[in-house]
């Protein structure tokens with residue numbers, strides 16, 4: 201346990217932060233680099249605990265991966281040369297590693313068992329196991345394969361035509377990755393678009409991919425080719441400082457190198473709609489991924505409704521958006537966010553508990569939150585629920601409380617943002 205005591209700031213935040221690498225893209229860069237033949241160099245990689253689980257999994261399967269800070273060199277001979285892991289794979293706290301690796305392991309000619317920590321062991325895997333079984337995968341585990349640990353006996357799989365029943369990029373990605381090993385075509389249709397980094401990377405590594413509206417089709421191609429990937433800054437990490445800049449009086453912060461893929465920019469739209477002072481500068485694009493700098497300043501905010509198609513475009517930002525809403529005049533309503541209940545913790549319950557302790561007016565609904573503002577916040581003792589996004593939301597809240605905030609255990613922040621407190625310190 202690492203208890204964390206945070207004092208109120210009582211002054212504006214100012215300065216620049218180079219946002220750490222995007223977690224979703226870092227995972228995928230390791231996956232595609234390991235499946236591809238040749239050398240892949242990844243720069244601005246996120247060396248957080250979750251992405252290192254993906255690195256370790258491929259090292260267990262015989263891939264050479266050298267990690268020097270945020271630069272990775274992967275040397276692989278491709279899919280056909282991966283070897284059976286000699287021990288169970290530990291996926292720690294990482295839902296992305298688990299779901300995406302399931303798609304790969306289903307079609308590889310060996311036996312694997314996978315497990316994770318207490319949080320991951322409660323998260324649903326049937327959303328991935330069901331379509332993979334339709335493709336012919338042989339997977340077993342607790343609750344008929346819904347819960348870790350799972351055992352996968354790789355086998356011959358065949359393509360399917362699958363419409364996503366949940367708004368999940370992890371499920372979409374698992375099926376598309378399995379499609380690389382399957383006989384025939386694999387088609388995935390998503391009624392509501394989710395992050396498209398897998399599709400972008402399939403293209404960059406030379407897969408056979410077509411996109412027609414909301415339907416993505418991939419054809420078996422065992423030969424992907426290594427390529428360099430420059431990872432943009434993680435907008436989900438930037439979100440904590442965007443909210444800090446918007447709510448701490450007098451602040452102005454520049455967040456550099458932020459990934460601005462439209463499937464991820466819901467937080468920018470929310471800040472604009474709430475009336476925040478936000479500007480995007482120096483936009484450019486590398487390998488289909490948009491980058492830019494985002495400038496945020498403190499200003500008055502108003503409550504809004506957040507629902508429908510925007511939800512997957514800001515799903516991980518909702519805890520810190522709830523904090524933002526406590527500082528907006530009027531009511532903010534968040535709907536259609538039922539996926540929050542199956543993240544590292546039930547984030548609807550956790551956010552309500554933490555922000556209520558700090559004096560906010562916030563109510564849980566089945567699929568979201570209702571927040572009434574503007575409220576001043578008090579100090580107190582809060583739980584992180586061992587969830588990095590809840591811990592970072594609590595730390596940002598402490599900037600505007602009237603007295604000390606104690607977080608019971610903030611070590612989970614290393615999952616996605618190992619340098620979080622140093623970056624906060626640098627603008628305080």
Ligand SMILES: O=C(O)C1=C[C@@H](OP(=O)(O)O)[C@@H](O)[C@H](O)C1
Pocket residue numbers: 223224225296367368369370371373395515516539
């Ligand atoms: O594909 C990804 O990299 C992710 C997708 C999202 O999960 P779901 O696909 O479960 O919505 C997100 O919450 C997670 O942090 C990363």
Ligand SMILES: C=C(OP(=O)(O)O)C(=O)O
Pocket residue numbers: 223250293294295296297516543544589616
């Ligand atoms: C939900 C998250 O990650 P994962 O599903 O990979 O554990 C997250 O980072 O907020």
